[in-house]
Amino acid sequence: MPQPLKIAIAGALGRMGRQMAETVAADPRLQLVARFHRPGSTGEGLVERDEALSLADVVIDFTTPAASAELAKACAARGGPALVIGSTGFTASELAAIAAAAKTIAIVRSGSYSLGLNILTGLVEQAARAFEPDDCDIEILEAHHRFKVDAPSGTALMLGEAAARGRGIELDDVARRARDGLVGPRDAGEIGFAVLRGGGIVGEHSVSFLAEGETLTLSHAAGDRSMFARGAIAAVLWVARRPPGEYDMRDVLGFGAV
Numbered sequence: 029m030p031q032p033l034k035i036a037i038a039g040a041l042g043r044m045g046r047q048m049a050e051t052v053a054a055d056p057r058l059q060l061v062a063r064f065h066r067p068g069s070t071g072e073g074l075v076e077r078d079e080a081l082s083l084a085d086v087v088i089d090f091t092t093p094a095a096s097a098e099l100a101k102a103c104a105a106r107g108g109p110a111l112v113i114g115s116t117g118f119t120a121s122e123l124a125a126i127a128a129a130a131k132t133i134a135i136v137r138s139g140s141y142s143l144g145l146n147i148l149t150g151l152v153e154q155a156a157r158a159f160e161p162d163d164c165d166i167e168i169l170e171a172h173h174r175f176k177v178d179a180p181s182g183t184a185l186m187l188g189e190a191a192a193r194g195r196g197i198e199l200d201d202v203a204r205r206a207r208d209g210l211v212g213p214r215d216a217g218e219i220g221f222a223v224l225r226g227g228g229i230v231g232e233h234s235v236s237f238l239a240e241g242e243t244l245t246l247s248h249a250a251g252d253r254s255m256f257a258r259g260a261i262a263a264v265l266w267v268a269r270r271p272p273g274e275y276d277m278r279d280v281l282g283f284g285a286v
Contacts, residue, residue: 034084036080038087038095045065055261077099081103086267090114103133113126113136114141134273135273140231150283165214166219166237168184170184188221204218230251231250232249
């Protein structure tokens, strides 16, 4: 039987950090060797980041964009370990830092680690390809708990990217992230985003294709965080022996090009 992969958890005191530690500890294919949080954090068996990196084959990171970018730099400077990143809301410079690190180490980065959501992404791309842009409007609605700090969610943006790919365009050229006041009629080809925040909603996403006379809505609702943890474990097992590069869940799941 192969030796278990050695796993470190970043952001160990956060919601997903605790969920990931529980999931890793229950998986015989994995060994939880270290947990770390912000510099100076103590208790609950935490270690400093550099010690955690020296022990691990793969680090699971659901923290913040800035922390994830710094972690990617630190892993790359050491030549490992590999990374599975679930943070969302990155700036262009943070994404560039992760892309640079991926020249040295293997990184899986995804806006969602849900199998269902990644299937939804493929369906959205197919639907966007089938509908004529001038005849069909695309709107993305997402809802999360009151504590989520970024909007639109990384998953909503992932769905927007899928719709844009289906149309053969860049999302940044057509995204409409907010409407307020006298905004005028909707621009043709625009991909709109709407956001709800409140309560304990784990995550709900829908993509509507609105044409004259008909509406197609594709949607997904998360029941609890365990589904994200299961997807992250699939990414861990996949990325551990991959060459340097930046990958996503479509790579992990073998979906390839839609």
